[in-house]
Amino acid sequence: MVSSIPLFLMGCGGVGRQLLRHIISCRPIHSKQGVRLRVVGVSDSKSMVAVPDILTSEFHDDFLLKLCKLKSSGASLHELANSGECQVFSGQEIAMKVVDFASTLRELSGLTLVDCSASAQTIAMLSELVNLERCCVVLANKKPLTSSLEYYDKLVSQPRRIRHESTVGAGLPVISTINRIISSGDPIFRIIGSLSGTLGYVMSEVESGRPFSQVVTAAKSLGYTEPDPRDDLSGMDVARKALILARLLGHRINLDSIKVESLYPVEMGPDVMPLEEFLVNGLPILDNDIKKRIDIASSNGNVLRYVCLIEESRCEVGIQEVAKDSPLGRLKGSDNVLEIYSRCYREQPLVIQGAGAGNDTTAAGVLADILDIQDLFRH
Amino acid sequence: MVSSIPLFLMGCGGVGRQLLRHIISCRPIHSKQGVRLRVVGVSDSKSMVAVPDILTSEFHDDFLLKLCKLKSSGASLHELANSGECQVFSGQEIAMKVVDFASTLRELSGLTLVDCSASAQTIAMLSELVNLERCCVVLANKKPLTSSLEYYDKLVSQPRRIRHESTVGAGLPVISTINRIISSGDPIFRIIGSLSGTLGYVMSEVESGRPFSQVVTAAKSLGYTEPDPRDDLSGMDVARKALILARLLGHRINLDSIKVESLYPVEMGPDVMPLEEFLVNGLPILDNDIKKRIDIASSNGNVLRYVCLIEESRCEVGIQEVAKDSPLGRLKGSDNVLEIYSRCYREQPLVIQGAGAGNDTTAAGVLADILDIQDLFRH
The missing domain is CATH 3.30.360.10 (Dihydrodipicolinate Reductase; domain 2)
Known part of the structure; x- marks a missing residue:
């Protein structure tokens, strides 16, 4: 029995890029555990790339590494438009498309949104998405949890479908431990x-x-x-x-x-x-x-x-x-x-x-969170 | 959406009894989280009590408190035989009956076996049960994990269906943290x-x-x-x-x-x-x-x-x-x-x-483990 988890990554700064590298290098470990992480979309502050067919395809590891290299050099995701390997969206389109993808996937497998940005722009979208059945949220971004109580309540209304270990103490088991104690x-x-x-x-x-x-x-x-x-x-x-x-x-x-x-x-x-x-x-x-x-x-x-x-x-x-x-x-x-x-x-x-800081540790905390919700994706 | 988790508790020494008390006092917290812990059976080293109908009934909290009191006084579970609230089994029957119950429940809801004993007697049964679909195991007992490698491999063959935080450092988040890091x-x-x-x-x-x-x-x-x-x-x-x-x-x-x-x-x-x-x-x-x-x-x-x-x-x-x-x-x-x-x-x-010791802390660790597998019981 394999859990296949479709992932959408928001933010490809240091933490986001490190997360993609961790995902790739952990494939053998996850395969042993019966988990497959399928990256289907990545966005930076201006653009978003997504696989051609959200239901069946996923980004190949070499495409993800190319994307990391591109972003490390300071370029925009938009430069991948001509690669033939993805759809590219910009501006207002992004949030609409992500909701679209989540709606499409919720019947089949669900979708995990991973927010490694440091932006407040993702808040409205995340709190909408968390209401869609089988949609999970993993945050390294502190902003969505520190905005208004109204947004906070929306985000945590399905407590099993949100994880945010890396918002406090990076990869240190702070949130998971407090949740266990509670x-x-x-x-x-x-x-x-x-x-x-x-x-x-x-x-x-x-x-x-x-x-x-x-x-x-x-x-x-x-x-x-x-x-x-x-x-x-x-x-x-x-x-x-x-x-x-x-x-x-x-x-x-x-x-x-x-x-x-x-x-x-x-x-x-x-x-x-x-x-x-x-x-x-x-x-x-x-x-x-x-x-x-x-x-x-x-x-x-x-x-x-x-x-x-x-x-x-x-x-x-x-x-x-x-x-x-x-x-x-x-x-x-x-x-x-x-x-x-x-x-x-x-x-x-x-x-x-x-x-309690550093891209490596923070990304490791995000990845552990993703693995922690795997049971919701088991069929 | 409520996760209803049928529980079978093996061992009602200090940790087991404390666990039952924690379960009862946590009902309001778990209810808010959408989880219902349904105790359907309890065994000590010699006897086992089970609800009259494993599919529909559960022990009432006042029965569980009576059971705790009885065991604290050093008496045997057998003394509950005439209460009219349970079936009682002894000796060889116990393991057979537990396997029976797990087989009956696996279609419907699954069963969680909680081993708070300090006995090696539970090992064979646990490693058989873990193979039944939807059967989960939570251990405070170290013996099942420290016996032969053959038994160990059987027990952890479904890693998502076993938790054992309280086997090391009582309720301290040792095992969960190591698993996150791995x-x-x-x-x-x-x-x-x-x-x-x-x-x-x-x-x-x-x-x-x-x-x-x-x-x-x-x-x-x-x-x-x-x-x-x-x-x-x-x-x-x-x-x-x-x-x-x-x-x-x-x-x-x-x-x-x-x-x-x-x-x-x-x-x-x-x-x-x-x-x-x-x-x-x-x-x-x-x-x-x-x-x-x-x-x-x-x-x-x-x-x-x-x-x-x-x-x-x-x-x-x-x-x-x-x-x-x-x-x-x-x-x-x-x-x-x-x-x-x-x-x-x-x-x-x-x-x-x-x-890293004490009945309260150890039982709290067991309870956190039970809550951690709740997604497997969500319908």
Whole structure:
């Protein structure tokens, strides 16, 4: 008995391309497990390619590798129009065509939509598609889950047909573990974690006495931060992850109800201060304040971590003092760590730790999610 | 759309009874998820009770609670014979009847067998049942997975229809995480962990200078050990867990091919030395040797842990020196910890840590497994 899973991939940036490569290299493993992943369409932000006949055909692995190479070079999917191996669609057509495909396939086999984009454009389409019978959704994209509660409720209305492990901690088993705990009736009363590799690195490095500005500049040149490090320092990426976890625990909140501490003041924001000025003149002004806070924490025997904290009705993101010898306090480098407290893990938390970023790990998490829904495609 | 999952529970010791209580208290959560767990039979080592009509009836929650109370008091299931609420079977009849039930149910809904016993008696039946279409197996019992390779291969021949999270680390997401990593094509090249709460406690306590004999005696009086602590100190329970993990990674080995270090010499074994003599005269003789080993480790800046190590063709269980500041080296108390090294987690491992024993946690892991196979019961 073979599960054949038709896949439609949205987004072919680093994660999407890595996912295609993983799918190809895992064919022997999946074949042993009785699963066949059939890629039938791929889209980037402007174009979409699909197999000539959605019911019977699939993209060959060499076409997918060619597509990866093309996208790595910065070209558009549109350049595949003349290959003779696919149909190409653009703009408004894309969403319509995907819904078409899903409707066609739902009688036969179903369709899995994999969103590896970082776009908010996919939200409306995804929440429509999830209502079609046998249509599953796998997300690395955080946006669909952190938009309005209305969209969120639509997306998770069929909980067995959505997976999104890689939205928090990349491939680390965070979402699957929380779902297991909830299913077994073990109430989670507190989650605290460091969910940004960048901020984890920054906070553990400043602890040893290096000035904040120096650590951030070093992190930037090591490629640990976004091109503009304020994208990390704002805490908004962590806030999105916190929102996903809080909603999973049943909190009826939105992104703007989360208390988020930015590591730079508004007057140094990207709309006010050019990047170069922020790096040269802005950052060093922040050194003293961080140093003072570290000293206070240290005099309490604690260290500072940039954490996400969810507890009762609280959902906060920012710097907190944590015990030096807790899993969070011991964190070094860019690992993520999550402590989960529940009835079963009351005094000592359940701890999950490891690399929480990177295309390879993120794509591996997406692929594990796809394999996790295979029973819905078994005939 | 509701998944109705008929359950047959084997073993109503502490874990089995806790599972029944969890099932009852989780009904509102499962109902929201569209799942109904229907307990149709329960067996202990000698008897089995089943609903009057396997196709249509299920045990009421108050009957299950009565059953739990009865078993807690040490009585036999046979005492329910006159309740008028069940059929009762004994001895040889049991296995035959279970196969009967599974055959009857496979056309209609399927059956999930949950093995919470600690018995080797269930192995033959389980490996027969797993071949019946729509028959699923959930294990807390380690014996079926640590018997011969022939039985192992039979049991896992339908990998989607077997779950056994609670065989290693109780409810900790160890097996599910390893399966996710394997499915995503990320090769695991090393697993090292402390998988015995008892031995974890003993090794971290002796580190602080307390004599081994004193720590073991204290652990016994705290209820951390089996009634005869040699059952823990032999390492055989850890060896079974190591075998389960090694086989999951593809090692074609048996229990007797694992190098197991016992913390007492053969001449102090249960067949040779009575328990009382072991505790009073045997244990103290071992203090010096352990102390010497601790001192050597300490002079290398390391600590000793009783670990399971799986690496290439190696599968070993015993005392190892580990770095003081590794997740294993920092372990205190009775938590389990597992470090997984793979391509994605090459330098820094993926770490899972938390309580790895206890009826509550173990039963929660079993229940999460049952919920995990629900898609196979959806109609």
